[in-house]
Amino acid sequence: MEESEEENGGRKMKSMERRKARLIIRLGEFLISHSVLASVISCAAGIVVLFLLPVLAKKTYISENALMPGSANPMFSQKHVMEADKLVKAITDQIYSTGKELETPRLIAQYMSHLGAEVYYHKFKEETKQFHPFHFFSSIHTSGSVHGNGSTTALGINTVGIIRAPRGDGKESIVMVSPYNSQKLVLDDAVSLGLAYSVFSLLSQATWLAKDIVWVASDSRYGEYVSVDAWLREYHNPSFLSEAVKVDSDTYKMCIDKNMAHNCKNGGDRGSDDFRRAGTMAAGLVLKVTDQKQTNERDSLKIYSEASNGQMPNLDLVNIVYYLAVQRQSFHVKVGIIRSLLSSVFLKTIGKTLEILSEMVGYLNPKWKFGISSADYVEGSATLASSMYTQALGVPTGSHGAFRDYQVDAITLEFSPSFPFQKDLSHSLTIINSGRLIEGVIRSVNNLLEKFHQSFFLYFFTSPDKFISVGVYMIGFALLAAPLPIVASALFSGKFTSEDHGESTVTEKTSNSPASWQWIGAAKVVFTVHIWAIIVLLMPHFISQLPNLTSTMSMLIWISNSTITALFFYMVLGSPYQHSNPQHKWLLLKAVMISATSIGLSLMSIINFATVQIGSLFLVPMCLIAQPLRCSKPVLLTCCNLLFMIIGFPLFAMLIFESLSTEFEGICIGNFWEWTQSLWEWNSATYLYLLVVHLPCWVLFMHILFHP
């Protein structure tokens, strides 16, 4: 024993310095020293996990026991379908006979008040488009519902009916919204009004109600979202100042002018302008009917649930709809899907591979089988892509999005019948099924004692009955983002030892150690680029103020102005290359750029996860691969660099986004302007991400690429 101790003594003493450090530090050092390998593995794993997500999806289940969906027999019957038929007939007759759509709110109000509901009209004006990209921080808009000088423009009229729960205490309510375009009423809208009315008439007789029922027949002449949003804003943040009152009286006069005079006067129990409320909202259901061409035998139901900035309603709300639609009413339930991906060969190959893998594993042990067929995989991926895309875009998929701004869970249910509607609705099975479904959902929510809190709020769909919760899908992002700090610290500490740059490491080590403050210079460049990006971000605000501009013009102005500002910064601050003779400078710049990007990505992941998930697919490889064209030797790496230069460009990224949602049909430069405009009008944080995280990163990437 003692001999061997003496023998090994010398070597042991040599490795003392390394051995003395703690395990974690040594692990960190180990990772940093192998940053290339670690980043490649981690990135690859991140992408693999992303593609495995459809396999990892779980079946949905109803988490809140109090909901008890389907525990009662539906009371919705043929009688209520007749009611729906009556209203639809009345609306269509009136339009076809007199051509006056203006009468529709009055008609609805009349039907509502016949049921013993409290009725009122809510008038709103079209919102002028405003630039407020930072509004997602504070969801409360302080602007009043109706501003002055509103008498000249026509106002939208929401007709709202409230059924008070017979023995309820009026603390909570459930909201039904049926949008219709009062300017151009189509049969689908009339049927959706009829459907909502038939459910409303059933609920007015229901003895089991514990929550008040509010039915908003929202006038979607300025868009579905605008009307619902205006009503919700008036509900939650009314303004009591005089303007609103004055305009209200104006509109009252207007309503007298426009053929409603006799009705306004003699209908004492009809609608009033007196805004009424019904307590805290428990849930919102937006009901729509579309008479599309169906290939399916069964009636189908499409669920839209994405609200602004990747916010989702509680999964339980979607679950009860799904459960009742499939188990009770045998609907064919759909969620958003990207059709073009269904025929993707790439996804099919992955699906096949996974299927074979699953079979092989299953052969070994049947319990290990993760059984998913290739077709399921492709469909799951296409649904997942759509789910991620709509969440990443940050624009709500329907008027249910307005509810989420007030912490109310809401979804849109879009019914489409298997057979087109006939003139006579009274025998329509679709209406009966839809009515029973809505009744069941309302009954479930009515059962709910607490607000929705049991189930998930952050999830993706891979099919209507399968979801991926936040705990699973964040693994992919975490793996993708993990190499960023490792590589940044590796670059900074000068231990970047990859085979290709064997020669440059020597110079780094020597020059880096004495002047450790050199990073300040790089940080200055990064900071300047970010300042520039923020100026670019705010530019549309001023451009949109200019009168008479086409979208193409605006876009061109935006781009040219951005370039001019960039050049201006160059002139004032001097080119960052001018005194960057040391060759390793770009390594420091890359380190700082990577750390700035990783901070940006992780901050953004809190606001909208899906955006970051998609964005990191571009940004992370771009950050890792960046290298001056001059000194990169392998052709492959250069090619990759050039590829990322193109696809990393924010406009190109937008193009990809655009092409995912729509077909390539003459995309011109003006479309980009419209696209960004829609982003900032919807307070989407994606706009912020694109211009504060993505754009600077790309500019810095270019910087490095053309580093002398």
Added chain:
Amino acid sequence: MKRILLFLFLAVVLCAPIVVSEEEAETFAEGLFLKPLPDRKLLAHFHFQSQAPDSVANGRHHRVFPKAVAQLVNKFQIRELELSFTQGRWDYERWGSSDSLSNPNAKPPGVELWADFNVPIDQVDVTWKSLTHALSGLFCSSINFLESSAAYTTPHWGFNSNSSNVRYGALPREAVCTENLTPWLKLLPCRDKTGIASLLDRPSIYKGFYHSQKMQLHSTHSGGILLDQTLTVVLQPSESTDNLVSDPLLQPSWSIRSLFRKKAIERCVLAKSSVVYLEIENGLVAELEKLGSIGSWGKFGFELPVTPSRILKPAMNMDAPSPSLLYEYNLIKYSETKPIDLGLRWKVPFSWSCSKAPFHARRFLMGSGNERGSIAISLQSTKSHYSHLNTKVVVFQIVPWYVRVYYHTLKIYIDGEEHNMSSVVEKMQVHPSEDKLSPGTMELMLILPYGIQSAVLTIDFDKGFLHIDDYPPDANQGFDIPSAIISFPDFQASTYFFKEKSAEKQTPLLLKFQEKSTVQSYTEVLLVPLTTPDFSMPYNVITFTCTVLALYFGSLLNVMRRRVDEEHRLLSQAKKQGLIPLLFSKLSLKFRGERLEPAPSSDSTFVNPKLLLKVFVVAIAAVLWHYFLNDR
């Protein structure tokens, strides 16, 4: 022996009437008041009055008066008490808001209790606490939650009494059911076996739209007690099936049988008076007069199957345009053999409106999110009272402590313009809340200029954070703010006013309707969603704390145990490397492309290649074994 017993029995039987005559002062009266409402519903108001005379003269025995209540009054020295259990909301717009029936009987949902004590001021709180427990036991409800000082308050002048011994508390979430009704019925001498109370068929009355059961106590200085028990229900008469071609606008006809599923009304033999009234409101009377059919109980407008024993025409206030009609059915006059089934059959559709308070009050929450919000009370003029005077409005609002109201943010908007508070407020008393000790109370007297359309009061609040123990069950529902009381001291509720003063024919029910009271209304109960923690959090906290403690003590022990030179010596002595560091050093060496030096010595048995090989072989054997086993 038997004879003696018989004699005694006879003596007792014979003496009984004498005893009764001595206690005649203790009385009981019952009454039922029916009134069709404009929205096709029917209001039924049951009224039972028990009166106990001076207890000194009586001793402790009671004949008809409930002993439990008498004991309650004596023990807690109650001067006045009102307890109501309510389910549903009173619709002030459709069912009336300023008449003598709706005004005292429209109550906020849940339980409301107020009491005035005849005890020294320092004992009031103690007495209140004991009283809540006693009532909680008496009525099988959780009134005892009003015991905590954070649940009740002391109104000064905002509530209808000026005494400083009054305590007021409300439990908006209390559910009301038959278990509260049964003890309430037990206080009646005939219970619900006979008399008007026998109509209280549980499914029928709980199916109604509004259900409020109330107990009201008054005691005199000499010890006499007056107990009023009322039950107000609003029912939907079921559409009669016999009338097939019925006009949809026609009010539904009803009868006692169809409403309560009881054959007829009997009287309680112990009751001094037992009367049923049917009121035709003055709005409706005016409509009837238009038809010209008012002469003999509206032959053209509607039909009464049973002839009333008397028709009264009390004026609603002295200046009302038309008196209302009151049909009286004195149950004593109807023989028990022939059961009477009161009812009303409509012939012509009518629509009328009911009495309205000068302002219709609504209250709602503004804002969203978990941080802050505001409470708004909106007063909409009903234009029912034309007066050239300014209107006095008193707002009495209790806000629980977890809703932190900032009273300086109180704003008032009159007809869409913000007004200076000092120009409108006449009197204001604010008692800010103390965390977990007392609720915030606001008493506010406003003088609103005449002719205004609407006034809105807003006040901002912050939502508090509660300790995890303070959350009630189902905390995710949100927290309640009890109803505020809006009263109009200048306006008296319209009362009956009889031109002919015939005192002997006045029943307690009618006398009750002649009492003067100010017009008041209760606002909605509000539900404030507060931030709720993840209630599984304690477990997370426990595990987290344990981890931190373990880390702390582990490193502390490590530091205390270690000695630096000792370590050096030990390190140099160390032969055995740990498994993980060794693996890592090997891996790192491999990655660097260096050749692994031969294993230091034979004592590192852990990484013997032979052993590894063995382990590998065993693992493969195990996998194969498993595979074949499953295959079979």
